Amino acid sequence: MVHGMVVEDGGATLKEYDEAFLGDGGVVVDVVYSDLNYKDALAVTGRPGVVRTTPLIAGIDLVGTVAETDDPRWSPGDWIVLNGAGLSETKHGGYTTRARIDAKLAVAIPDGLSPESVAALGTAGYTAALSVLRIVSEGVSPGDGPVLVTGATGGVGSIATMLLATAGFEVAASTGRVDRFGDYLSSLGATQIVAREELEGRGKPLQKAQYAGVVDSVGGEVLANAIARTLPNGTVTACGLAGSAALPATVMPFILRGVTLAGIDSVWASLEDRADAWRLLSKGIDPQQLDLMTSRIPLEGVIAAGEQLLTGGLHGRTLVEIS
Ligand SMILES: NC(=O)c1ccc[n+]([C@@H]2O[C@H](COP(=O)([O-])OP(=O)(O)OC[C@H]3O[C@@H](n4cnc5c(N)ncnc54)[C@H](OP(=O)(O)O)[C@@H]3O)[C@@H](O)[C@H]2O)c1
Known part of the structure; x- marks a missing residue:
């Protein structure tokens, strides 16, 4: 049986x-x-x-x-x-x-x-890799500025933080649990810890531009504010809704700063994209x-x-x- x-x-x-x-x-x-x-x-x-x-x-x-x-x-x-x-x-x-x-x-x-490490990474790790590959393929490189990772203590967020740091990016890790996990995020390679509250609430359509890229797994106001803080020609990947499925944003960052919002779907990604993501994980x-x-x-x-x-x-x- x-x-x-x-x-x-x-x-x-x-x-x-x-x-x-x-x-x-x-x-x-x-x-x-x-x-x-x-x-x-x-x-x-x-x-x-x-x-x-x-x-x-x-x-x-x-x-x-x-x-x-x-x-x-x-x-x-x-x-x-x-x-x-x-x-x-x-x-x-x-x-x-x-x-x-x-x-x-x-x-x-x-x-x-190892097979065990591959399972430990799982969909969360493979999705983090798809997100990082997308940011890089959209032309963002380490010299352009920090990359913001939201929900950073979670599965997608933790692995994205590690991959970005290994690739030479400065990582700003946003978490709702700074006191408990700030040191954990630094150990993964984050150089800035951003309290989740800083990204919550209805923000202005265009805010101080500071991130060359964003790996978001949270959605909602956090994603909207992250988009509004993205540098000209930066790329924001959206894969999750751990906070909310809503997107209370405006088009201003897209039309005035050339920001790209890129959706990530791990479920039906092509075999080629899967192989690329797993290759990145094996190196990073x-x-x-x-x-x-x-x-x-x-x-x-x-x-x-x-x-x-x-x-x-x-x-x-x-x-x-x-x-
Ligand atoms: N599109 C795809 O193919 C794909 C693939 C994988 C995952 N996902 C999605 O990505 C999301 C994260 O997945 P995961 O496996 O990484 O989950 P996880 O391990 O639970 O991590 C989610 C993180 O989000 C933050 N969070 C939780 N509740 C929140 C709230 N109410 N408001 C704001 N932040 C909150 C927490 O981080 P902090 O405590 O650090 O703030 C939490 O650790 C899920 O929605 C999942 O379905 C999508």
């Missing part, structure tokens, strides 16, 4: 099921690790917005070894990672000892990172530092950890040990 965390109409529970429940994907994976992201926290605590069909195995990421494959890109025994691509939304996810997936958007574990992440910011939990612990994540009780990344 296989077991995993299944979301049904009444909530999420740990269940046993036979292989027929896994569906008809062509690649069978013995899952070793998954991780906990904001979306996982919503799914396992019964909040709406992620799981679109039930019953469904939760977990937007999986890392494991290939057991059987009808896809010539893979051979039995290969380590494989799949992030997003409908997992835990419309397809069974990674919180299971065995999965059957469509592996077209899966990538191999990149050189320089210090595995020992990643280890220090990673908590480990068993599959049984994901519901409690999900509640903690949504109520501000976690920081950094949470690795889920499946088998």
